[in-house]
Structure formats: C-alpha cells, structure tokens
Amino acid sequence: MQYQAINLNEKLSELNDLWSLKVIGEMNDYQFKLIKIAGEFEWHSHEETDKVFMVIEGEMIIDFRDGQVKISKGEMIVLPKGIEMKPSAEKECHIMLVEPRSIVNNDGTESELTAANDTWI
Template sequence: MKYQSIKLHEKLSKFSDHWSPKVIGEMNDYQFKLVKIVGDFVWHDHQDTDEVFIVLEGEMFIDFRDGRVQVSQGEMFIVPKGVEHKPFAHEECHIMLVEPRGVVNTGGAESELTAVNDIWI
C-alpha cells in the first residue's frame, strides 16, 4: 500500500468554478469535499444531516432566518440538520465540507446552483 497525504492547496488549484463541491477523500460513508464560493447561494436545508463548513482561506457568512454567523479562515461552523440557511461570501472563499455521501449541495431546493455529486479531483 502506498501512503500519501492529500495536499489541499494542490487540489484547490485544480478547479475554479464556484459552489460546486469536489470530493477529495472518503471515510466510512462520509466524503471530504473542497468548494470555492463567492456571492450568494440559495436558501436551503438538509433534513437528514448536519452540515459543517471549515474555512481554509477567506471568510464566509451564513444567514439564518433569525440571524447570521461569520466564519473566518481557520474556523468552522456546524449547521444543524433541518435548519434553513444561506451561505455567502463577499470575496472568494475556500471551504472544506465533511458530509455523508450523496448529500445534495442545495438540499431540497431546486436551483441552477445544484451541483453534480461525486466529482473527484
């Protein structure tokens, strides 16, 4: 078996599209995904799972119907399952997501920002 670390900056350099998570690894039934964001996403929720945002570079915000949270580089935030939220970033932000395989980025919301699942880089 060959042991090799995953170089996050190298993986991030392989794509430029926004709001389209790319899978970089799996652990049990969970996927580690990288995504670049800028601008507004859509209001959505995930009925069956929590969602974690780990900011690798930049700064993002997550709006809730009753408030807002700022998440900066080196920080993370967990959105509880079923809570409607809308992520956004004023400038490009690089994020790692850790979520169950098959989770749709827009939850149950229909949107042109719905990304194809299981795109590996």
C-alpha cells in the same frame, strides 16, 4: 495500500468554478469536499444530516432565518440538520465541507447552483 497526504492547496488550484463541490476523500459514509464560493447561494436546508463548514481561505457568512454567523480562515462550524441557511461570501472563499456521500449541495432543489454529486478531483 499506498499512503499519501492530500494537499488542500493543490486540490483547490484544480477548482475553476464557483459553487462546484469536489470530493477529495472519504471516511466511512462521509465525504470531504472542497469548494470555492463568492456571492450568494440560495436558501436551503438539509433535513437528514448535520453539516460541517471549515474555512481554509477567506471569510464566509451563513444567514439563518433568526441570525447570522461569520466564519473566517481557520474556523469551522457544525450545523444541525434541518436548519435553513443561506451561505455567502463577499470575496472568493475556500471551504472544506464534511457531509454524507449522498448529500446534494442544495438538498436536491434543482437550480443553476445545483452541483454534481460525488465528483472527485
């Protein structure tokens, strides 16, 4: 087996499109995904799984029906399943997500923001 560190900045430099998740690693049935965001995503929820957002660069906001949270560089949040959310960022923000392999970014609601699943960089 070959052991090699994953350089997050190198992987992020390969991302060109906003809101396009790319897998950089797996652990059991969970994937580590990188994404660049700016502007607003759509309201959605993940009924089957919790979700982890870790901000690597910038700042993001997640709106909920009953509040809002701001997550800055070096911070993370764990959201329980079933919570309706709307992620956004005023300026480009770089994020790592941890979620099960089968999860689609907007819980399967087809739109122009639906990202291809299980795409590696």
